Amino acid sequence: MPKILIIDDEKVIRSTLKEILEYEKYEIFEAQDGEKGFDMIKNEEFDLVLCDIKMPKMDGIEVLTKAGELARQPQFIMISAHGSIETAVEATKKGAFDFIPKPPDLNRLLLTVRNALDKKNLVQETKVLKKKLSKKLDMVGNSEAINMVKDTIEKVAPTDARVLITGPNGTGKELVAHWVHEKSNRAAAPFIAVNCAAIPSELIESELFGHEKGAFTSAMKQRQGKFEQANGGTIFLDEIGDMSLSAQAKVLRALQEHKVSRVGGDKDIKIDVRVLAATNKDLKKEIAEGNFREDLYHRISVILIQVPPLRDRKEDIPLLVDKFLGDIAAEYGTAKKEIDPQAINKLQDFPWTGNIRELRNVIERLVILGGKNISADDIKKYADY
Numbered sequence: 001m002p003k004i005l006i007i008d009d010e011k012v013i014r015s016t017l018k019e020i021l022e023y024e025k026y027e028i029f030e031a032q033d034g035e036k037g038f039d040m041i042k043n044e045e046f047d048l049v050l051c052d053i054k055m056p057k058m059d060g061i062e063v064l065t066k067a068g069e070l071a072r073q074p075q076f077i078m079i080s081a082h083g084s085i086e087t088a089v090e091a092t093k094k095g096a097f098d099f100i101p102k103p104p105d106l107n108r109l110l111l112t113v114r115n116a117l118d119k120k121n122l123v124q125e126t127k128v129l130k131k132k133l134s135k136k137l138d139m140v141g142n143s144e145a146i147n148m149v150k151d152t153i154e155k156v157a158p159t160d161a162r163v164l165i166t167g168p169n170g171t172g173k174e175l176v177a178h179w180v181h182e183k184s185n186r187a188a189a190p191f192i193a194v195n196c197a198a199i200p201s202e203l204i205e206s207e208l209f210g211h212e213k214g215a216f217t218s219a220m221k222q223r224q225g226k227f228e229q230a231n232g233g234t235i236f237l238d239e240i241g242d243m244s245l246s247a248q249a250k251v252l253r254a255l256q257e258h259k260v261s262r263v264g265g266d267k268d269i270k271i272d273v274r275v276l277a278a279t280n281k282d283l284k285k286e287i288a289e290g291n292f293r294e295d296l297y298h299r300i301s302v303i304l305i306q307v308p309p310l311r312d313r314k315e316d317i318p319l320l321v322d323k324f325l326g327d328i329a330a331e332y333g334t335a336k337k338e339i340d341p342q343a344i345n346k347l348q349d350f351p352w353t354g355n356i357r358e359l360r361n362v363i364e365r366l367v368i369l370g371g372k373n374i375s376a377d378d379i380k381k382y383a384d385y
Contacts, residue, residue: 002117003045005029007037007063008052008079013102017050017109024110034058041067046074047120048113053080053087061091068095075116079104139172139179140323141316145308149176156303157183162255164300165278167307170357173278174238176307180276181234189233192226196247197239204247206263209254215264227260227271234274240300241281241292251275252296275300310352310359317348320356324363337367342376350385 004026008014011032018028029044031037035057041049049067053060064076078091081102088099097116100109139150156163157180165173174193181191199207206215210225226235237243243251254260255275259268277300286292310317321339329336352358362383370378 001025001027002047003027003029004048004050004113005031005037005040005044005046005074006050007031007034007055007060008050009033009055010052013052013079017104020106020109021113024113026113034060034063038063038066041074042070045072048075048077048116050077050079050113053078053091061087061094064091064094064096075120077112077116138323139175140319141313142319143308143313143316145313146316149305149307152303152305153179153183156180156305158185160184160274161302162274162300163276163303163305164283164297165276165305165307166283167278167280168309168355169280170355171307171309172356173280173307174236176305177234177236177238177276177278181236181274184234184274186233186274190230191234191236192230193236193238194226195238197242201244201247204244205250208247209250209260209262211263212265215262219264222262225260225262227254227273228269230273231271232273234276237275237277237300239279240277241279241283241286245291245293248293248296252293252299255296255299310355314348317359318344320359321347321363324360325367328364328367332367337370337372337374339366339374340376343374343379346376346379347383350383 004021006014006017006021006028007030008017009032014030014032018030021028029040029046031040034051034055037049037051038058040046041063049063051060051063060078060080064078067073067076073095076091076096078088078096078099079102080087080099091099097119098112100112139146141147153176163177163180165176167173177193178191181187194207196204206219206223206225208225208227210223210228211219213219213222237251250260254271254273257268258272259270261268283292283297283301287294287297321344325336325339347359347362354361365382366374366378369382
């Protein structure tokens with residue numbers, strides 16, 4: 001049952017609101033002034049606060065401001081008989097969900113309460129999902145090689161510097177890009193990943209920059225490109241070494257001028273996007289062979305992050321195995337399997353040409369086919385080496 005706090009110095013208003021909201025099956029608490037109300041907010045977890053503005057001891061705007069500094073923040077609906085547009089704007093800027101004049105219209109009040117509680121639930125669900133995503137994207141390992149990558153991320157993430165992430169397939173280049181974004185000032189904005197190798201060369205420009213209706217045969221309607229979708233946030237150009245030269249030229253223009261134009265259009269669209277790129281190719285070799293633009297290379301490689309192959313960080317394998325065993329058990333809804341130390345030793349002896357992606361696949365195979373405790377014999381039977 002949602003918990004709602006009513007803060008108002010008029011007893012008749014508190015009583016009326018309480019009666020209405022209790023009928024709607026909400027749990028109601030009362031405070032007769034802002035000071036007491038704020039004390040209750042500090043000590044209790046409320047889903048919503050209905051707060052008057054003009055009150056003794058502490059006014060509603062001050063309560064709203066102070067509550068915004070707490071770790072647990074309820075939604076606020078401000079109510080006042082002395083409201084103005086300026087007051088409503090100020091309350092909204094400070095985080096209030098809505099402003100309702102006194103005496104409140106019953107239908108509007110109930111609708112606003114429901115919407116505010118829905119928003120509270122959405123915010124909570126978003127936090128839970130972000131926490132799950134953060135756990136899923138955890139960068140596991142304490143080796144010197146991976147610690148160097150982590151240190152670089154910590155230094156680079158708060159800036160808007162463009163980053164080129166290099167390394168063999170399966171090493172976790174996209175994971176590095178996610179962490180650069182999550183630790184940046186753009187973390188609340190979109191993170192848009194584009195696999196340049198997976199998009200046919202004739203469609204890459206439409207994918208990145210969008211197209212206008214009728215720009216080509218199958219363009220039945222206008223479409224935003226990935227750069228527009230990432231506006232305010234981060235775009236991750238994975239396998240950028242596979243991008244066509246014509247698309248490279250357009251990406252270069254977007255980076256230089258901070259604007260794009262859709263395929264079939266002549267209008268420039270301003271963008272504010274941080275660009276992260278990744279490749280498993282030697283781009284300097286690609287430049288020498290005429291496959292990659294040197295000017296684009298220098299634009300995207302302000303910071304270089306080299307992700308080490310698994311063979312260079314074998315001391316991290318026990319930690320990675322433990323994480324994968326937990327992740328796979330959670331996915332399958334089963335108990336987490338144990339693994340013998342001898343089995344770990346065997347895994348550390350493998351060359352892991354497919355890197356972390358290959359290790360994860362092998363662990364999943366062992367969970368499905370191996371014994372309750374994964375043994376060295378299971379490794380011999382079910383690993384590819």
